[in-house]
Amino acid sequence: MIVFGKTGQVATELRKLLPTATFLGREQADLSDPAACYAVIMAAKPDAVxxxxxxxxxxxxxxxTVLAALINGAAPGQMAKACAELGIPFVHISTDYVFDGQGDAPFKADHPTAPLGAYGRTKLQGEEGVRAEAGTHAILRTSWVFSAHGNNFVKTMLRLSETHDxxxxxxxxTGGPTSARDIAKACVEISKQLKTDPTKSGTYHFSGYPNVNWADFARLIFVQAGKTVTVEGIPTSAYPTPATRPCNSRLDCSMTETIFGVARPEWKDALSACLSELETK
Structure with a gap:
């Protein structure tokens, strides 16, 4: 198997699960060169990507936007093209940012997309490129990824707690915090099932349970970490950012469980494991 990514949150967890897989970092496969991504797959002829x-x-x-469009938009399509030509499964991780974040109902996989910014638009372009190749594939949209490595909300809150009460x-x-470890496990399981049943190809959702807002998520982080920090909830309008964040990141993950038997994981358990791992670092 080939995995694009080496040091990111999900790739780091996949390295623990797939010790014999080939992991391609930027030095081995630069996603800003989509043709190179196609070429490395064709040369290696793996059993899955x-x-x-x-x-x-x-x-x-x-x-x-140009670089984001190459990495998020064009490269996945070239990966999918190579996989389709080799007749192997391709699992591609996407995001809730392909939606407009309106309402309070969980987004189903077939809900109309309407990204709010460049990140969401380029990720949607990547999805469209994967589907266009019509090979055996699964696009797995997720949200609010956290782990003991890389940059994420959990680590940011813990860092701030050192200097703020x-x-x-x-x-x-509101959304579902999702452990990178759980995403990695889901990707491996989905890849295995696609090998034996390509008809399961499609777009799926996978996020942690239950849904929560950022402020309440922060409060639970501090409780589990034993930190005495008061959290005041504020509206998005009070914290402006260059890119608009979706207010509704809830994902309907029912089809992922129905088709693959992969249920939504309990993020509080995953958070506890994440904090324990951070303590050992």
């Missing part, structure tokens, strides 16, 4: 690499700097993507955190954005 997982794309765990992406341009994830949401705010920076508003200015760096009170924090203001957005309280009107």
């Amino acid at each position: 997982i794309n765990a690499a992406a341009y994830t700097a949401v705010d920076k993507a508003e200015e760096d 009170n924090l203001t955190v957005v309280a009107d954005q």
Whole structure:
């Protein structure tokens, strides 16, 4: 198996699960060169491919649109093309940012897309490129990824807790925090099933349970970490950012469980495991 990504949150977890897989970092496969991604797959002829690499700097993507479009938009299509020609499964990780974030109902996989910014638009372009190749594939949309490595909300809150007794955190954005470890496990399971049943190809959702807003998520982080920090919930309008964040990041994950038997994971358990791992670092 080939995995695009080496040091990112999900790729790091996949390395633990797939010790014999080939992991391609930027030095082995530069996603800003989509043709090179196609070529490396065709040369290696693996039995499956997982794309765990992406341009994830949401705010920076508003200015760096060309590079984001190459990495998020064009490269996945070339990966999917190679996989289709070789007749192997391709699992591609996408995001809730392809939706407009309106309402309070969980988004189903077939809900109309309407990204709010450059990151979401380029990720949607990547999805469309994967589907266009019509090979065996699964596009797995997820949200609010956290782990003991890389940059994420959990680590940011813990860092801020070292110097702050009170924090203001957005309280009107709701979604499912998702452990990178759980995403990695889901990708491996889905890849295995696609090998034996290509008819399961399609677009799926996978996020942690239950849904929560950022402020309440922060409060639970501090409780589990034994930190005495007061969290004041604020509206999104009080914390402006270059890229607009979706207020509704809830994902309907029922089809992922129905088709693959992969249920929504309990993020509080995953958070506890994440905090324990951080303590050992």
